[in-house]
Amino acid sequence: MKKKFFIKIIFFLIFLPNISLSNDLGLGKEVAETICAGCHGVDGRAASGGNSALVPNIFSQNKEYLVVKLKEYKSGKLNHPQMTLIAQMLTDDQILNVSEWYSKISAELKLPE
Helix, strand or coil: CHHHHHHHHHHHHHCCCCCCCCCCHHHHHHHHHHHHHHHHCCCCCCCCCCCCCCCCCCCCCCHHHHHHHHHHHHHCCCCCHHHHHHHHHCCHHHHHHHHHHHHHCCCCCCCCC
């Protein structure tokens, strides 16, 4: 009896789903509101009045691109005075969550007529 119970516990622990808090839009929005909004806005539109090389618009950006760039700032591979410091404060889950948030913002493109 004990052996079957023990085997069930081991089996459960081995196949336990990942309970990571990554890819959570609510947590991503929280990071966007508290950390990113000052420059990029909660909606991903640069607060500097428009897209620039220093403060780009990040709405509708590819999630994997955002994750890679934030991790490159965090590691020091990319260097920017503010972004490097900010990225170093973020956990890996926060990076995934905020990247999920900004990637899910939709934008409508309108071609000139």
